[in-house]
């Protein structure tokens with residue numbers, strides 16, 4: 001294929017000068033697609049073609065996929081937790097949207113926001129099983145994920161590749177000189193904790209949302225969709241137990257001119273347990289918790305697991321805390337009103353004290369029955 005003009009290149013999603021795909025990851029996951037197909041072989045599908053795919057799917061499986069959005073809920077009175085089957089006959093703006101796009105010959109792009117954990121992995125598996133096309137899987141790497149997450153991403157990438165799905169595109173934050181800046185480096189340089197410790201989500205907006213948006217802003221296919229007045233579908237892995245997060249996002253989603261946020265897990269009624277089950281059934285290992293290893297939102301047992309499994313990473317988290325120590329006023333450390341370093345110290349001292357002070361009172365060594373602790377409390381537990 002030879003690209004002859006800028007318009008041609010723009011429409012085909014390839015670079016005019018090199019004649020190579022502008023984004024090799026912008027590939028389609030349609031039935032029949034073979035692994036190894038490239039973006040140049042699989043040109044963007046129009047709304048008509050996509051609608052045709054969906055009609056075939058509905059014909060074959062007897063269910064309709066109708067991406068949810070907040071307007072859908074508001075207009076139909078549809079309640080959270082209802083299945084697609086229960087809403088099949090409801091008036092669906094999403095369905096109208098597809099038909100409208102088909103009439104207009106619009107472009108539809110489906111992007112998955114992948115976080116490296118169970119939710120987004122199971123969402124992709126669910127989309128694959130339902131033949132929901134995936135154009136791009138974006139993973140924003142803060143540089144601070146734990147090793148098991150990077151391991152899982154490698155394994156999951158192979159799983160995707162074998163099935164002809166787009167592999168994971170990793171994006172990250174870059175500074176004004178274009179160099180990569182991890183959240184850890186940024187925290188150490190500025191002598192501050194990740195902003196979530198102070199109650200702001202700037203760390204995630206800057207290192208996760210921002211790089212994904214920047215990447216899409218530079219994709220010809222995304223720009224073409226926006227120019228045509230379309231919004232891009234962004235699939236987000238909020239599960240069925242995250243009603244508040246979905247509701248909280250509704251107003252923002254409504255106002256977003258560029259993206260239509262879709263929450264398939266929530267719509268399918270998949271909770272965390274189900275997500276893990278789906279991953280295991282797909283032959284994949286459990287991804288484990290995904291977050292920065294120094295995330296101030298980590299629970300105490302997760303922090304403990306960190307120092308037990310990855311002592312070097314725990315030490316690096318403590319280094320962030322120490323670097324920020326002089327600037328902290330109300331916040332005391334990565335635990336917000338307590339420091340991780342102090343917590344570990346206290347925990348280990350208490351554990352050592354307990355170990356040293358375990359003894360059996362004379363006279364009770366031979367004690368049988370009664371309370372398991374051997375004490376003469378006289379309680380009766382059956």
Ligand code: SF4
Pocket residue numbers: 142183194195196203204207208291292294295296297
């Ligand atoms: S995982 Fe925690 S520290 Fe990392 S970006 Fe998200 S909120 Fe911030």
